[in-house]
Amino acid sequence: MKILIVGAGAIGGYFGGRLLEKGEDVTFLVREGRKKKLQQTGLKIQSKYGDLQLQPKLITKKEQSPPFDVVLVSTKSYQLADAIEDIQPFTGPNTMILPLLNGISHLQPLVRAFGEERVIGGLCFVETTLAEDGTIVQTSPVHQLIYGERTGKKTERIEKLEQAFSGTKAEFIKSDNINQEMWHKYLFITAMSGITSMMESPIGPIRDLETGRRTIQVLLQELAAIMEKMGAPIQPGIADTQLSRIESMAAGMKSSMQRDIEKLQPTEAEHLQGYLLARAKELEIPVPVLEIIYTKLKLYEQKINTDK
Structure with missing residues (x-):
């Protein structure tokens, strides 16, 4: 080919x-x-x-x-x-x-x-x-x-x-079943990129803190709730599955979004977190952790655009 x-x-x-x-x-x-x-x-x-x-x-x-x-x-x-x-x-x-x-x-x-x-x-x-x-x-x-x-x-x-x-x-x-695979990856990467970028840390130190692990858990639950209400083809209990996956990752693992931020590059915040936040508002689903992450990312984008 x-x-x-x-x-x-x-x-x-x-x-x-x-x-x-x-x-x-x-x-x-x-x-x-x-x-x-x-x-x-x-x-x-x-x-x-x-x-x-x-x-x-x-x-x-x-x-x-x-x-x-x-x-x-x-x-x-x-x-x-x-x-x-x-x-x-x-x-x-x-x-x-x-x-x-x-x-x-x-x-x-x-x-x-x-x-x-x-x-x-x-x-x-x-x-x-x-x-x-x-x-x-x-x-x-x-x-x-x-x-x-x-x-x-x-x-x-x-x-x-x-x-x-x-x-x-x-x-x-x-x-x-590629549609389900894509939605599951979407859930994982939106949580992983959002949490590491907001905390400005690899995943290990975040999850080592009880408050950090709880924040990851709540974020995954928020994202899964949006997807379920949208009718996305996700498995029951996928938030827990992805939490286990995050817990098994190497402590020094960073998301690509976090690396982009460290290089003062644009992010995919609108495509990832922003898209689901907009769906949450339409469906009237409260997502406080997702809102905080999105706000952090938008403030970062405003800063780099101002500094250009």
Whole structure:
């Protein structure tokens, strides 16, 4: 299959690099500056699962190419509108769009742009960051990419995608219930990113405090209550399940949102916490912890925008 990876950052660069390492036909859609840099240095990955230095195929939005079979989108939510515009020329009627964004609300603009049938479901669990020299540094024991038809059907195209994804040094997992997987990830990442960003701390010191653990627990319950009232396909008791998962994480684990804040970068607060807060208001569900977190994040965004 012809695979297009939008960007060569921490997420797309890592999973695209693992596919390229296996020998798949992978191209990266990048900005002109990033293209020049990668042509000089190659795509470098530093990982506990093996370091890589590759010379990938690169393309910019100004260039032309036949349609790709699948386009993997791993941008931040605030970059999505530009990404949709950039990939339009590289898609055809049979191109699968595989988004790895956190949350749920990104599906609507993708479906509007490409149609219901072409957008499949996806998410990932991996801790990666982009070093100052452009190296992708992957540190977590988990490096999973989960994908599947949002209808839950077993289709020929998903079977072909499974063949392309199999045999890599990262875990590519096909799911027959990807909608539920995406909602469960949404619950987890909204809590994890919100609590670590608000407390300005890795997860360990927060949960070690009785008050910190209780705050995490209440936040998870608030988020699950919103999702249940929305009719989201979440499992009963998922808040407790995600609390156990947070309790089992390495003490030094930070969320990507927290790392972005430390770098004075924009956040996905509106896409993650903001979307659920808006639904809570519509449904008249009290969510005091979520409101505090959202307020903290919005004040941060106002500050960095003022300082620009």
